[in-house]
Amino acid sequence: MAKAVFIDLAGVVYQGDSLIPGSAGAIARLRAAGVPIRFLTNTTRTPKRLIAAQLQRMGISVAEGELFTPARSAVDWLAARGMSAHLLVHPALLEDFARCDGRGGEAVVVGDAGEGFGYDAMNAAFRKLAAGAPLIALARNRTFLDADGRLSLDAGGFVSALEYAARTEAVVLGKPSAEFFATALASAGCAAGDAAMIGDDAEADIAGALAAGIGTAVLVRTGKYRSGDEAAFDPRPSKVVADLAAAADWLLD
Numbered sequence: 001m002a003k004a005v006f007i008d009l010a011g012v013v014y015q016g017d018s019l020i021p022g023s024a025g026a027i028a029r030l031r032a033a034g035v036p037i038r039f040l041t042n043t044t045r046t047p048k049r050l051i052a053a054q055l056q057r058m059g060i061s062v063a064e065g066e067l068f069t070p071a072r073s074a075v076d077w078l079a080a081r082g083m084s085a086h087l088l089v090h091p092a093l094l095e096d097f098a099r100c101d102g103r104g105g106e107a108v109v110v111g112d113a114g115e116g117f118g119y120d121a122m123n124a125a126f127r128k129l130a131a132g133a134p135l136i137a138l139a140r141n142r143t144f145l146d147a148d149g150r151l152s153l154d155a156g157g158f159v160s161a162l163e164y165a166a167r168t169e170a171v172v173l174g175k176p177s178a179e180f181f182a183t184a185l186a187s188a189g190c191a192a193g194d195a196a197m198i199g200d201d202a203e204a205d206i207a208g209a210l211a212a213g214i215g216t217a218v219l220v221r222t223g224k225y226r227s228g229d230e231a232a233f234d235p236r237p238s239k240v241v242a243d244l245a246a247a248a249d250w251l252l253d
Contacts, residue, residue: 001033001035001251001252002035002194002195002196002215002216002251003035003036003188003190003191003194003195004035004036004037004038004184004185004188004189004190004194004195004196005030005035005036005037005038005195005196005197005198005248005251006037006038006039006040006181006184006195006196006197006198006209006214007027007037007038007039007040007197007198007199007244008039008040008041008042008175008197008198008199008200008201008205008223009039009041009043009051009055010041010043010144010145010223011145011199011200011201011220011222011223011224011225012198012199012200012220012222012223012244013027013039013055013058013060013244014054014055014058015145015222015223016147017054019058019059020222020223020243020244021243021245022243022244022245022246023243023244023245024058024059024060025245026243026244026245026247026248026249027060027244027248029248029249029252030248030251030252033252035251036188036189036190037066038066038067038068038184038187038188039055039062039066039067039068040068040175040180040181040184040197041067041068041069042070042138042139042141042174042175042201042204043069044069044070044071044089044090044093044111044112044138044139044155044174045090045092045093045111045112045114046090046092046093047071047092047093047095047096048067048069048071048072048096049095050092051067051069052067055067065187068180068183068184068187069096069174070111070138070139070173070174070180071089071093071096071097071111071138072096073138073173073174073177073179073180073183074097074109074136074138074173075096075097075099075100077107077136077171077173078100078102078107078109078136079100079102081102081104081105081107082102082103082104082105083100083102083104083105083106083107084100084101084102084103084105084106084107085097085100085106085107085108085109085136086106086107086108086109086124086125086128086133087109088108088109088110088111088113088116088117088121088122088125088158089109089110089111089112089113089116089138090111090112090113090114090116091116093111097109105133106128106133107133107134107135107136108125108128108129108133108134108135108136108162109136109138110125110135110136110137110138110155110158110159110162110170111138111139111155112138112139112144112154112155113155113158117158122158122161122162125162126162126165126166129162129165129166129168130166134168134171135159135162135163135166135168135169135170135171136170136171136173137155137156137159137170137171137172137173137174138155138173138174139154139155139156139172139173139174139175139204140155140156140159140160140170140172140174141154141155141156141201141203141204142154142156142157142203143224144224145223145224151224151226174204175199175201175204175205175208175209176203176204176205176207176208176209176211176212177208177212178211178212178213181197181208181209181212181213181214182212192212192213192214192215193213193214193215194215195214195215195216196214196215196216196217196218196238196251197209197214197216197217197218198217198218198220198244198247198248198251199217199218199219199220200219200220200221200222200223200224200225201223201224201225202219202225202229202230202232202233202237203232203233205217205219206218206219206233206235206236206237207233207234207235207236210235210238211235216238216239216251217235217237217238218237218238218239218240218241218247218250218251219237219239219240219241220240220241220242220243220244220246220247221240221241221242221243222242222243222244
């Protein structure tokens with residue numbers, strides 16, 4: 001059995017404002033078995049405070065050290081270098097960067113800005129990059145499952161556009177970054193090969209985890225999963241199951 005389990009949130013535990021059936025019970029079974037759980041999300045439209053509050057409303061208690069977001073990683077990255085941020089993010093995420101006031105230069109930080117990805121905002125970010133600022137991508141997911149049940153464009157395409165225009169390469173701080181997984185592993189006191197990841201994104205969650213050395217990665221057929229995803233990226237999933245409840249049962253068995 002895995003010695004720590006990492007679980008994606010949107011599309012795995014909940015979709016929109018609703019729990020995916022069986023997910024709360026699955027988390028409870030893992031906790032009852034004494035397995036440390038860490039929630040790893042690439043969500044960049046919602047601050048960490050509100051993600052935790054949403055889980056609490058759904059009946060899932062999450063300790064401060066169990067929830068990992070790309071914004072938190074970005075704040076740590078900036079602080080370690082004494083840098084401030086030029087933010088191209090959703091307005092709701094600004095509170096997570098409230099104390100980024102370093103004087104060691106400025107980095108361009110890109111998340112899912114939604115309607116904020118206009119020409120003026122993209123060009124302002126480009127000009128910072130052209131002047132030498134590093135590019136930080138909170139994530140570079142291709143798509144996400146929107147509130148209408150259809151896939152929508154995520155931040156990855158916009159990150160790629162800035163990389164191309166500025167002839168630079170982004171530092172990616174969310175999944176599939178190996179450093180993101182390493183931070184969660186350290187908090188759980190678990191070796192990479194003894195951990196398991198459960199997600200609905202075959203690229204960022206599953207292939208990313210396995211490439212980072214995570215021993216087991218389970219793809220669920222909820223959220224953004226589409227038929228054939230399990231064969232679209234390498235490394236391929238250790239197991240493909242219906243949902244989080246089935247993933248938990250398989251891991252516990």
